[in-house]
Amino acid sequence: MTKNPTLDTSKLVSFSIDEIGDNHLYTSVQTPMKPDAFMMSDAEKKEKIAHHFKEIMEVLGLDLTDDSLKGTPQRVAKMYVDEIFCGLNPANKPQVALFENKYQYNQMLVEKNITFYSNCEHHFVPIFGKIHVAYISKGKVIGLSKINRIVQYFAQRPQVQERLTMQIALELQEILETEDIAVVVDAKHLCVSSRGIKDDTSATVTNYFGGAFQEAQVVHTLWNHIKN
Numbered sequence: 001m002t003k004n005p006t007l008d009t010s011k012l013v014s015f016s017i018d019e020i021g022d023n024h025l026y027t028s029v030q031t032p033m034k035p036d037a038f039m040m041s042d043a044e045k046k047e048k049i050a051h052h053f054k055e056i057m058e059v060l061g062l063d064l065t066d067d068s069l070k071g072t073p074q075r076v077a078k079m080y081v082d083e084i085f086c087g088l089n090p091a092n093k094p095q096v097a098l099f100e101n102k103y104q105y106n107q108m109l110v111e112k113n114i115t116f117y118s119n120c121e122h123h124f125v126p127i128f129g130k131i132h133v134a135y136i137s138k139g140k141v142i143g144l145s146k147i148n149r150i151v152q153y154f155a156q157r158p159q160v161q162e163r164l165t166m167q168i169a170l171e172l173q174e175i176l177e178t179e180d181i182a183v184v185v186d187a188k189h190l191c192v193s194s195r196g197i198k199d200d201t202s203a204t205v206t207n208y209f210g211g212a213f214q215e216a217q218v219v220h221t222l223w224n225h226i227k228n
Helices: 017-022 042-059 072-084 144-155 161-176 216-227
Strands: 098-100 108-120 126-136 140-142 181-189 204-209
Touching (some): 042 072, 108 144, 108 181, 108 216, 126 144, 126 161, 126 216, 140 144, 140 161, 161 181, 161 204, 181 216
Antiparallel strands (some): 098 140, 181 204
């Protein structure tokens, strides 16, 4: 099983930053990380982020002596490290226990309407919506809450929706030792609705269908479960 396929980046070099940012280009299923990403402690990261975010606010002309603003750099730093980007740290990866499929249930199991919040890695503004996950057991089953935790782990980092979809699917394939995994992500992007084109009505849907979920009848059944 291929864990982290990499896209061909040879054609990306001629694209401008703006073109890449608005076209949701991504270069790998793995989140791009520096080799020394975890050499610094969380406390050190918060200190540096607060320092630099304070500089950003000052460049924007904000008065950080104001009672409402003076604590903002520290609040943003804490939010980045402990909350909305905590999925970058492998130490926060959920521990998953598997169980024998003693019921011998060999039909699809669907966990639908999982609410998620992430952030676009191109503009650092929110992506949010619903994720639907389905699998067919090959002998092992996973606790339902663990599916939600896996979704949140990969969502809590700067993301591209296509990568998020793939990361969840490949992780579940590895954990459950089956190709029979489906992931559907239905999301709104504030980089589309609050800036740029400012379209507040559109949504983006991505999906991954592995193994049995590539069969038309199985996919049809899955869509019926999701819609009902």
